[in-house]
Structure formats: C-alpha cells, structure tokens
Amino acid sequence: xxxxxxxxxxxxxxxxxxxxxxxxxxxxxxxxxxxxxxxxxxxxxxxxxxxxxxxxxxxxxxxxxxxxxxxxxxxxxxxxxxxxxxxxxxxxxxxxxxxxxxxxxxxxxxxxxxxxxxxxxxxxxxxxxxxxxxxxxxxxxxxxxxxxxxxxxxxxxxxxxxxxxxxxxxxxxxxxxxxxxxxxxxxxxxxxxxxxxxxxxxxxxxxxxxxxxxxxxxxxxxxxxxxxxxxxxxxxxxxxxxxxxxxxxxxxxxxxxxxxxxxxxxxxxxxxxxxxxxxxxxxxxxxxxxxxxxxxxxxxxxxxxxxxxxxxxxxxxxxxxxxxxxxxxxxxxxxxxxxxxxxxxxxxxxxxxxxxxxxxxxxxxxxxxxxxxxxxxxxxxxxxxxxxxxxxxxxxxxxxxxxxxxxxxxxxxxxxxxxxxxxxxxxxxxxxxxxxxxxxxxxxxxx
Numbered sequence: 001x002x003x004x005x006x007x008x009x010x011x012x013x014x015x016x017x018x019x020x021x022x023x024x025x026x027x028x029x030x031x032x033x034x035x036x037x038x039x040x041x042x043x044x045x046x047x048x049x050x051x052x053x054x055x056x057x058x059x060x061x062x063x064x065x066x067x068x069x070x071x072x073x074x075x076x077x078x079x080x081x082x083x084x085x086x087x088x089x090x091x092x093x094x095x096x097x098x099x100x101x102x103x104x105x106x107x108x109x110x111x112x113x114x115x116x117x118x119x120x121x122x123x124x125x126x127x128x129x130x131x132x133x134x135x136x137x138x139x140x141x142x143x144x145x146x147x148x149x150x151x152x153x154x155x156x157x158x159x160x161x162x163x164x165x166x167x168x169x170x171x172x173x174x175x176x177x178x179x180x181x182x183x184x185x186x187x188x189x190x191x192x193x194x195x196x197x198x199x200x201x202x203x204x205x206x207x208x209x210x211x212x213x214x215x216x217x218x219x220x221x222x223x224x225x226x227x228x229x230x231x232x233x234x235x236x237x238x239x240x241x242x243x244x245x246x247x248x249x250x251x252x253x254x255x256x257x258x259x260x261x262x263x264x265x266x267x268x269x270x271x272x273x274x275x276x277x278x279x280x281x282x283x284x285x286x287x288x289x290x291x292x293x294x295x296x297x298x299x300x301x302x303x304x305x306x307x308x309x310x311x312x313x314x315x316x317x318x319x320x321x322x323x324x325x326x327x328x329x330x331x332x333x334x335x336x337x338x339x340x341x342x343x344x345x346x347x348x349x350x351x352x353x354x355x356x357x358x359x360x361x362x363x364x365x366x367x368x369x370x371x372x373x374x375x376x377x378x379x380x381x382x383x384x385x386x387x388x389x390x391x392x393x394x395x396x397x398x399x400x401x402x403x404x405x406x407x408x409x410x411x412x413x414x415x416x417x418x419x420x421x422x423x424x425x426x427x428x429x430x431x432x433x434x435x436x437x438x439x440x441x442x443x444x445x446x447x
Contacts, residue, residue, distance in 0.1 A: 030149045034158055036212045037101075037142060038165035040205035044105060044138075045166040047112060047198025049173020049287070053279050054181070056266050058191040065121045071263045071386040073124045078259060078379035080132020081139070082372055089140030089368020093361065094226075096219045097145040102209045104137025109202035115195040119188070132375070139371050144364035147355045148216035153301060155355060160297020160348035167290030167340075174280035181276075222361050239366060243357040243418040246411035248373040250350075253407025254313060255374040257320050257400035259381020264389050264396060272327055285333045289340030293348055300349035306419040309353055310412060312346020315339065317404035324398030357418055 059065040059073060092100040111131035115124070143159075150158045180197060181190035266279050300308050319339035323332060358366040381400065388396040 033149055033213060033216075034146065034161065036208060037145065038162050040105065040209050041142070041162055042165040042169045042172075043201045043205040043208075044108065045169030046173040046176070047108075047169075047201045049170035049283060050177035050180070050194050051112070051115075051173070051198050052262070053174055053266055053283055054177060054191060054194060054276070056263065057270065057276070058188075059121065059124065060267070062188045062191060063119045063121050063124070065124075067263075067267070067386045067390075069121050070267075071382050073121060073128050074259070074262045075379050075382035076125050076128035077132040077135070077262075078375045078382060080129045080134075081136040081375035082132075082379055084133050084136035085140055085371035085375060086365065086368040088137045089144070089364040089366070089371070090362075092141035092144055092364035092368075093222060096215045097141045097148065097364070098209070098213050098215050100137050100141040101145065101213070102206055104134045104139075104141065105202055105206040105209060107131070107134030107137065109199045109206060110134075112195050112199035112202060116192040136368075136371065136375075140364050140368035143351060143355075143367045145213075145216060147363050148218045152356065156300035156305065156348045156352040157294065157297040159351040160294040160300070160344075163293035163297075163344070163347055164291050167287040167293065167344075170287040170290070171284050174283045178277055178280055218360070225361060235362075239359060239362055239369070241357070242414050244354075244366060244369070246414040246418075247350075247354050247357075247370055249407050249411050250313070251370050251373040252377040254317070254404045255377040256381045256403050257317075257397065258374075259378035259383075260385035260388075260396055260400050261381075262378070263382050263385045264394075268389070268394050268397075269332075272329075274329065278329065282332060282336055285336035286340040289337055290344045292341065293344045296345035297348035297352075299345065300352055304419070305349035305353040305356070306415055308349035309346045310408060310415075312342040312344075313350070313408055314405065315342035316346075317401045317408065320401030320404065321398045322401075324394045324396065324401065327394075353415075353419075356422065 056070050056074075059070050060067075065073070088100055088104075107130055111127050111134060114127045114130070117123070142162075146158050146162060147155065176197070177194050180193050184190045184193035265282075269279050269282065296308065296312075316339050319335045319342070322335050326332060326335075354366070354370060355363060385396055388399070392399075
C-alpha cells in the first residue's frame with residue numbers, strides 16, 4: 001500500500017521519498033527515536049494502568065463522592081482532550097512534535113501529583129481537566145511523530161510497537177498498584193502512594209523525551225513550506241474528506257463505550273461482588289494480548305489494513321455486548337482476552353490507515369481532529385453512563401457495543417472505497433515531503 005502523499009516532484013526535480021529519522025539521521029537512529037517514545041509510553045501507561053481501576057473507588061470510598069459526581073470528574077478528562085486535541089495537534093504541525101509531547105507528559109505528571117493534595121471532589125474536576133489537556137498534547141503529537149519517522153512500508157509495525165509498549169504498561173500498572181496499595185496501609189494513604197508513583201513515572205518520561213528525542217525532519221519541511229506559501233492554517237475543507245469523516249465516526253461510536261467504561265466498569269464489578277484484585281485482573285486480561293500489537297503491525301504492513309481494522313473493531317463491539325449481558329466472572333475474563341487480541345491486530349492497522357489517507361503536512365491536525373471526536377464521545381459516555389446504569393445496570397455496556405457496530409457499518413463502504421482508491425497511483429495528493437520551491441507550479445507523480 002502506498003500513501004497518496006509519499007512522493008512529489010516539481011519541475012527540474014527528481015522524485016523524493018520521505019526518509020526515516022530525525023534531521024540527518026538514518027534508519028538506525030529512527031528506530032532509536034521510536035524506542036525512546038515507546039519507553040516513555042510504557043512508563044506513562046504504567047501509571048495510567050495503576051490509577052484508572054482505583055480512581056472511581058477512591059472517589060467513592062475516601063472522598064464520599066456520588067456516582068453522578070464521579071461521572072462529572074471522569075468527564076473532565078474528556079473535556080480537556082475534546083477542547084485541546086485539535087489545536088494541540090495543529091500546534092505540533094506548526095512548532096514541532098517534541099515540545100508538545102514533553103509538555104503534555106509533564107502536565108500529566110502534575111495532575112497525578114495533585115490527586116494527593118485533597119479529598120474535595122470539586123478539586124478533582126480541575127485535576128482531571130489538566131490530565132486531559134496533557135493527553136491532548138501527547139496523543140496527536142506522539143502519533144504524528146511516529147508517522148514522521150516512518151515510511152508507508154513500516155508504519156503499522158511502528159504503531160504496533162508503540163501499542164505493545166502502552167499495554168505492557170497497562171499490565172504492569174494494575175499488577176503493581178495492588179501491592180503498593182497494601183504496602184502503604186490501604187485506605188487514602190494506599191491510594192496516594194499509587195498516585196505519587198504515577199506522577200514520578202510520568203516526570204521521568206518527560207525528562208527522557210526532553211533529553212533523548214530529536215525533532216523529525218518533516219518539521220523543517222513544513223516550516224519551509226509555510227515560509228514559501230505564507231499560511232499556517234490547515235485547509236479544513238480539504239482535510240475533512242469523506243474518508244477522514246468516516247474515521248471520525250468510528251472514533252465517536254467506538255469511544256462512547258470507553259466513557260461508560262471509565263465510570264461504570266469497576267463499580268459494576270464491585271456491585272457484582274468482585275474484589276479489587278479481580279478488577280485489576282480484568283485490565284490485565286485485556287492488556288496481555290495487546291502485547292502482540294507489534295505482530296498486528298507487521299501483518300498490517302503486508303495485508304489489508306481495512307480488513308484487519310474492521311474485523312478487530314467488530315469483535316471488540318461484540319465483546320462489549322457480552323460484558324453487559326453476563327455476570328459470569330470467568331466469561332468476562334475470557335472475552336477480555338479475545339477483545340485484547342482483536343484490538344492488538346486492528347489498532348495498528350487503523351492508525352496507519354488513518355495516516356495513509358491524511359495530508360502529510362497536517363498529520364498532527366488530522367489525528368487531533370480524530371481525537372476530538374473520540375473525546376466528545378467519551379465525554380458523552382461519562383455523563384450519560386451513570387444515569388443509564390441506574391436505569392438498566394450493566395446493559396449500558398451492551399447498548400454502547402451496539403452503537404459501535406452501527407458506526408462501523410456506516411463507515412465501512414466509505415473506507416472500503418478509499419482502500420481501493422489508494423491502489424491507484426494517479427490519485428496521489430500534492431503534499432510536500434521536502435522544502436518546496438517558491439516558484440513554479442507543482443505537479444503530482446506516482447510513487
């Protein structure tokens with residue numbers, strides 16, 4: 001598969017293809033840069049995995065927060081990512097990936113540390129908002145960074161390696177949280193120990209990114225293009241193509257359930273009589289198969305990204321339908337493993353497919369827009385799930401799974417057509433990979 005924007009020629013020039021690496025670096029240095037980003041992702045997600053299963057229970061038991069207020073607090077993360085994902089993605093296209101990534105991880109560390117300063121639920125609204133802003137910085141900039149240091153032939157593999165690192169952290173986090181919670185006397189002090197550990201890990205990741213990551217070459221190319229053409233505003237009418245709108249729809253419908261999950265999952269299992277150790281085990285059961293994401297990425301570079309993406313996402317939607325219908329703890333664990341495998345083989349394909357249909361100069365912007373769609377859905381899910389849970393209990397997860405399937409069914413024809421179009425080299429789009437010539441008219445050529 002070839003991206004429509006991977007090769008551009010101009011009068012008097014030979015075709016150029018984007019190379020791996022930061023400025024002046026070759027492929028070896030590029031993979032080193034990817035390794036740094038993956039290591040930072042592992043550390044941050046370890047803290048994330050340690051905190052998420054316990055935050056709703058901490059708010060309920062220690063801060064004596066109502067279910068509705070827990071939903072509001074959870075929603076603030078999505079407010080932060082909803083409002084800031086698109087502008088921060090654009091900012092990474094404008095000033096570079098590295099400063100946006102480092103700032104985002106640092107904000108995440110600050111938010112985790114602030115969790116230990118009070119038991120007032122109102123303050124947690126602000127803390128989760130800060131955390132969401134940090135995520136809005138890291139997500140689009142980090143994914144665009146990987147797109148910048150890879151080519152169409154290894155991009156899925158790179159996303160798979162990053163996903164493997166992230167979910168490796170999501171396994172280690174819950175596994176470490178339980179003994180840390182007990183070691184520090186349980187109760188508020190145990191929860192605080194988990195939050196502090198997460199904050200220290202995120203701070204270390206920010207330092208690693210600051211000292212070891214270099215800005216990728218395409219950043220200089222984008223700046224040169226803006227100097228030549230005098231515009232830093234993304235052409236939204238050209239960016240919001242039917243294919244990208246289809247990705248936005250999938251992001252929205254599949255992340256409604258994530259908003260519901262964040263508020264309802266741990267509390268529902270607790271209502272069914274599950275222990276905290278079992279709740280942690282459900283996270284591990286989903287996350288362990290995600291360690292195979294690098295295999296999914298390799299496969300997506302060699303096979304149809306469309307097929308892998310839609311098969312995996314459909315299985316995931318079916319899993320959520322089952323979660324809402326069953327109270328069998330063993331079945332929940334089995335389905336969690338199956339869902340983890342499905343996402344491991346579909347998410348790298350989805351991410352590379354999205355980049356493949358995105359204008360090269362505005363990759364951060366596109367990923368930011370997609371993240372905005374995700375976070376809007378997550379926000380709606382966190383606000384509505386407590387109410388719906390009060391009415392229908394666990395069936396709220398089943399409803400969300402059905403919505404996810406509907407979104408996939410609507411988007412499939414559009415993206416299937418785009419998959420076929422990308423096979424035609426004459427459809428390459430005029431998006432520069434090298435600093436443009438200020439004079440002369442650009443022309444497109446097939447890769």
